[in-house]
Amino acid sequence: MSQLHIVNHPLVQHKLTIMRNKKTGTKDFRELLMEIGMLMGYELTSDLPLSPIEIETPICKMTACEISGKKLAVVPILRAGLGMCDGILKLLPVAKVGHIGMYRDEKTHEPVFYYCKMPEDIQQRMVIITDPMLATGGSAIAAITKIKEYGCTNIRLMCLVAAPEGVRKVQAAHPDVDIFVAALDDHLNENAYIVPGLGDAGDRIFGTK
Ligand code: PRP
Ligand code: URA
Numbered sequence: 030m031s032q033l034h035i036v037n038h039p040l041v042q043h044k045l046t047i048m049r050n051k052k053t054g055t056k057d058f059r060e061l062l063m064e065i066g067m068l069m070g071y072e073l074t075s076d077l078p079l080s081p082i083e084i085e086t087p088i089c090k091m092t093a094c095e096i097s098g099k100k101l102a103v104v105p106i107l108r109a110g111l112g113m114c115d116g117i118l119k120l121l122p123v124a125k126v127g128h129i130g131m132y133r134d135e136k137t138h139e140p141v142f143y144y145c146k147m148p149e150d151i152q153q154r155m156v157i158i159t160d161p162m163l164a165t166g167g168s169a170i171a172a173i174t175k176i177k178e179y180g181c182t183n184i185r186l187m188c189l190v191a192a193p194e195g196v197r198k199v200q201a202a203h204p205d206v207d208i209f210v211a212a213l214d215d216h217l218n219e220n221a222y223i224v225p226g227l228g229d230a231g232d233r234i235f236g237t238k
Pocket of ligand 2: 162164230
């Protein structure tokens, strides 16, 4: 069963509070999202397996450890997912990046797919999908389905703020995918926006409204 991990680290919670404030401008919003992406990336990768490696320090030989097994890929859901992707890439600079383009139809709130480009060996990688907002769950479900079509079996979803309805839908559709969030909010409003939320993440990152 899919696990919901809420990253309660004080730094994450403090930065999220600033992001939620409607007075916070585009520059600060974007920087904070990048920083939270990095902090959440630290949590999300805390169980990566290590294997021993023989090295030599300036003093002596030793058995040290390195990350073993499959490599990683980060897949932001455009547009807003880009904001979290940059933070993870600071931690994992050799990770490959795929992109999924999707926007929510304003009336139906259903995701409309418009772009997909994945690394060639994506099926051999652990995939971290990034999208700050998990509202109805429609976009995340469609993105995970798309990535599974490439043969990926190890997928994690990283969001900033989630609505309970969306979490339940993603977990029902993809029980093998763990979800990492900084906050589980109260509910969705009549426009399928997260309450209290932080508004439209894409517009706040890119200054389009
Ligand atoms: C937002 C957000 C998610 C989606 C969440 O994207 O970044 O992708 O809505 O909603 P859902 O869970 O109900 O599917 P949006 O459609 O605003 O596109 P944008 O990132 O291009 O602004
Ligand atoms: N997309 C957003 O950007 N914000 C919400 O609250 C819901 C969907």
